[in-house]
Amino acid sequence: MALCSLRFLTLLLLFSAVPIGIIVTLERAEPATHVYHYQSSGWFRECSKWDSGHRRFLISLFEGGLAQAKVPENDPHPSSPLEEVTVVKEPHLAGNASLGIAIDHPRNRVLVVNADVIGNRYGALAAYDLSTWNRLFLTQLTGPSDEKSFADDVAVDAEGNAYVTDVRGSKIWKVGVEGKLLSIIRNPLFTPKEWYKNLVGLNGIVYHPDGFLIVIHTFSGNLLKIDLTKGEEVKAIKVKGGTLCFGDGLELLSPTKLVVAGNPSARLVESSDGWNTGSVVGTFLGPMHRLATAATVKDGKVYLNHMVGMGYPKKKHAIVEAVF
């Protein structure tokens, strides 16, 4: 998911209130799990996803664009940092951030959400070929004359339709396989009654192979199921065993296990009834000062993207294995 106002506030708090010494201590602490570091040109990275077919992480650039960080085949846990190499830059979108990404493996392409983070006046979904980086489509979702919105994260269904969450307006844009904006999904369950809970709304989203979407509403922690086989019927998933408040990016570890990145770094939710109900069965605490924003699965293991890079002149980012 994205850098929402919460993140800005959190970042401000971190950089103004937390003594640098504490961050240095946290940075120097020996990580408890495996970490992929990569050298980067930017401070903020909202999302990274493992592209198994090409043995690389795909990384969305907060300053706009897409990069890759390759993991050497003969050295799967290299001791030196990976290198972030920009593969897509759209001059037309300058000023917008690139946020959520989803890899559409059957079609060998990646979908990338772009948004005007500050003004909330523009949002678009782009698709690129994973072998050539040719742009397949660039679809505007919202513009200056529409209600303010913040396109944030994306999931893709079996037919190649994409679903993009609006974290500000709590709605979902549906974009067809060829890039046509098909509809906007709205539902009263997307908007909790308390106004302040809607400051950061619909965020991480995944497609489940049984034909439904799971989406999280960040400030309420509500987890919702949108059944595409039943005319986009929306139901709240009853979650026991803990709250999912501040949940951000989502990823399915298996059809019955969902990873919720955010704060704390990640929670694991399990369901045994097709996601009518679920239970929080595990929590992982990683480098909290770097802010976990997205999860991905690499060779059966969960890795967390972190928003904030550290170091000078090259910033070092961390993709951290989460063990529950």
Ligand SMILES: *[C@@H]1O[C@H](CO)[C@@H](O)[C@H](O)[C@H]1NC(C)=O
């Ligand atoms: C985002 O891109 C659109 C499309 O080119 C552009 O009109 C808009 O000004 C950009 N937003 C910002 C904040 O620069």
